[in-house]
Amino acid sequence: MDESTLTRRRLLELAGIGLGASALAACTAGIEPAVTSPAGPLTVRTSSGSFVSAYRQGVTSHWALAAPELPAGGARPQLPVxxxxxxxxxxxxxxxxxxxxxxALQRHVDAGGTPFAVAAVDGGNTWWHARADGSDTQSMLVKEFVPYLGGEGYDLGRIGLFGLSMGGFGSLLLASQGRLPGVRAVAAMSPAVWDNYDSRIEGAFDDPADFAANDVFALRPRLAAVPKRIDCGTGDDLAATVRAYRAGLPGAVEGGFQPGGHDDGYWRAILPDVFSFLGRNLA
Known part of the structure; x- marks a missing residue:
């Protein structure tokens, strides 16, 4: 794997978009071998790096990104992410x-789908919201990682959110709370959602007040204008609660329930449809 470090100039540019000095000092990026398709007009390339997040108590957070490489020369449109x-x-x-x-993204663009980038960052087991221990991975996304992507040239006016299980919950929560004005669509795969507080829910909430502040069931009306897709396997233990959550959402909801469980095999199987949904709404 060939690796390169962000230039001093790039780090100085990033200083204006919300990353702290300690995060910038640790930020690195690498280029992976291309995923190629002879018939495809674009080639998807991957990169990775890390930064020290002010919202994770100094923990180094690693990230990964995949994006179609746009042709050189001429006007280069900003890709949504x-x-x-x-x-x-x-x-x-x-x-x-x-x-x-x-x-999956290579197949999506080869088939003529709207090109966009996909990006992920470490969030630990925090359930993607502010916690009593002082961590706040939702703010890390909003104030550090997404601005970083904007500084790299991605269109923050066309943002999609998608996630699985705990991340499906986090995606729905962030879209519901409206902290990213550029969100155009949200997709949740097997989201871990509950309609009441239970202290046994694997550390998802600190206490009943934390649950109430991040209750995605209560926040459903805020998704009325947001295109949404929610999927779950029929063999998943979460299926009943996901069905109840979907039933109370305002407006159309794409996706549904397909044979499968709570595993990579199921998520890989539905990912092409998730990318088609995101592409249509990020166009």
């Missing part, structure tokens, strides 16, 4: 290793 939120026990690596999203 879909931000992926991983599940419990996962990391940024789920995007490319577990889901093989770069391969």
């Amino acid at each position: 879909a931000v992926f939120l991983h599940g419990l026990g996962g990391s940024h690596r789920v995007l490319l290793d577990g889901l093989a999203a770069h391969e």
